[in-house]
Amino acid sequence: MLLALCLLVPAMVVTAVVDTGGRVVGAVAWPVLVVLAGVTAVNGFWTWRNPQADADDRRMWGAVGLAGAIFLLSDVWQFVVYLRAPASMDSAIGGPVYSAGIFLGSLCMVLALLTMPLGFATRAERGRFLLDAATVLAFAATLGCYFTVTAGAAGVAGAGRVISLLFGPAIYMVAVFALVKLLLMPVKPFRPLAGALLSLAAGIEGAATGFRPLLITHGHVSWQQAATVVAVAALAAGTRVQYLQLRSGGRERSRPQRRPYSLLPYAAVVGTFVMLIGVLAVTGWQPATWIVVAGSAVSSALVVVRQWTAFADNARLLELLDAKVAELHGSLAERDRLASELEHLAFHDALTGLANRALFQRHLAEHRGAGAVLLIDLDGFKPVNDTYGHAAGDTVLVAVAVRLRAGAGADDVLARLGGDEFALLSRAALTGDEARARAADLAAAIELPMTVLGQELRVGASIGIALGRDGQTGDALLHEADLAMYAQKAAKCEAPGHRGGRTPPTAVVRR
Numbered sequence: 001m002l003l004a005l006c007l008l009v010p011a012m013v014v015t016a017v018v019d020t021g022g023r024v025v026g027a028v029a030w031p032v033l034v035v036l037a038g039v040t041a042v043n044g045f046w047t048w049r050n051p052q053a054d055a056d057d058r059r060m061w062g063a064v065g066l067a068g069a070i071f072l073l074s075d076v077w078q079f080v081v082y083l084r085a086p087a088s089m090d091s092a093i094g095g096p097v098y099s100a101g102i103f104l105g106s107l108c109m110v111l112a113l114l115t116m117p118l119g120f121a122t123r124a125e126r127g128r129f130l131l132d133a134a135t136v137l138a139f140a141a142t143l144g145c146y147f148t149v150t151a152g153a154a155g156v157a158g159a160g161r162v163i164s165l166l167f168g169p170a171i172y173m174v175a176v177f178a179l180v181k182l183l184l185m186p187v188k189p190f191r192p193l194a195g196a197l198l199s200l201a202a203g204i205e206g207a208a209t210g211f212r213p214l215l216i217t218h219g220h221v222s223w224q225q226a227a228t229v230v231a232v233a234a235l236a237a238g239t240r241v242q243y244l245q246l247r248s249g250g251r252e253r254s255r256p257q258r259r260p261y262s263l264l265p266y267a268a269v270v271g272t273f274v275m276l277i278g279v280l281a282v283t284g285w286q287p288a289t290w291i292v293v294a295g296s297a298v299s300s301a302l303v304v305v306r307q308w309t310a311f312a313d314n315a316r317l318l319e320l321l322d323a324k325v326a327e328l329h330g331s332l333a334e335r336d337r338l339a340s341e342l343e344h345l346a347f348h349d350a351l352t353g354l355a356n357r358a359l360f361q362r363h364l365a366e367h368r369g370a371g372a373v374l375l376i377d378l379d380g381f382k383p384v385n386d387t388y389g390h391a392a393g394d395t396v397l398v399a400v401a402v403r404l405r406a407g408a409g410a411d412d413v414l415a416r417l418g419g420d421e422f423a424l425l426s427r428a429a430l431t432g433d434e435a436r437a438r439a440a441d442l443a444a445a446i447e448l449p450m451t452v453l454g455q456e457l458r459v460g461a462s463i464g465i466a467l468g469r470d471g472q473t474g475d476a477l478l479h480e481a482d483l484a485m486y487a488q489k490a491a492k493c494e495a496p497g498h499r500g501g502r503t504p505p506t507a508v509v510r511r
Contacts, residue, residue: 005236009234028229032229033228037075040071040239044065044239045062047064063111066108070104074098075101078097140268146292205231205232354416357415359415372430375422375481377421378396381420423481432465466484
């Protein structure tokens, strides 16, 4: 069936060019139109009954089937008219019943299109569609009105002339509107190939109807007849393609990526100005020229409004983009702040704010060569906890951290390793005497009295010192400082008042 339709189109075009009188085309056109209208009606109704079609599809294709049935009745009537009087003008281009049938069938389809949801997500998209459609319709109206006025009655007399004047422009504008909507709708009730054929049918029929007076005036009746046959053939092929693809492959109505603008209205504006230039060049200034001037002004004004709305939309999008960028910047800043806080919590002591054991060991691993580690363990801290409670112990630890910070250098790393144990990493090279002097200053600062919960308390400090060497690992350096610190504690136990009589050293140094 599709192959026959494809062969029919070039055959009708060739016949129309050769048959200047229109008698051969007329004899072929009416029976062919009866068959094509029947194909359209049958396939439209079959698609309407397909269970895979949704409500919108069913409404559209039911209207196509009904339009095909109306075309079938009017074509049968017109074929009978042709058989009775093949030489009359009504037999050649269609009488009042035929014209009314074309109008009613086209009206069924356009009403179905009007009830179809446009598929636009926002009000701005709907506004752009309406402006684009109005621009194209302004060009189509300019074209149709000018040639209708300049062509005159075109030899159509009686009721046929009345029907042509009443329904011709309406059919033309309906067809143009259908074509525009089919092209601009983002979600269409048909497959792409079927949509292309339906758009072709609407365009050819609109042109054939709109230019009917001009074609008849210049003796090209056969062209108008052939154009009608080609349009109905495209309509029948579109309905057949939709039915076959829907039956075989299911339903496909995805929303394609759509550009925020369409070239169609700009093409319409160019068309109006090209038409104005052509009219002025061929006929000069005539009263009908005002029609083209008015059409050019209206279409240009609509495009200006369309551009203004596009600029307004762009401004809103830029404002939204700026807001999103600011929000994103704020989110990134907040993320960085939270990441910094989490890192600080992971590598610092929550009570004193000093580095914890993990961070101290990282600095030890990175430090090689000269330097010193001072490992500090508080003396007499446990009795403070036992007597005054853990709150008092925490206050003592915070006070000790403050005093250690005051005695540490700018490049020193100070840490609380846990409990009442602290450590200091000096990156600067120290001699044994310099290290013992720093340890003595730190111990003296720690041993100063402090007021805790209204009580004056004192704690001491045992400090082990380990001096770094080239190639020595940080863990080994910390281990040596630990041994030196326990050696000092053991020496204090042998001091007067303990189990021995010697005075303990201020700090024990291990090399």
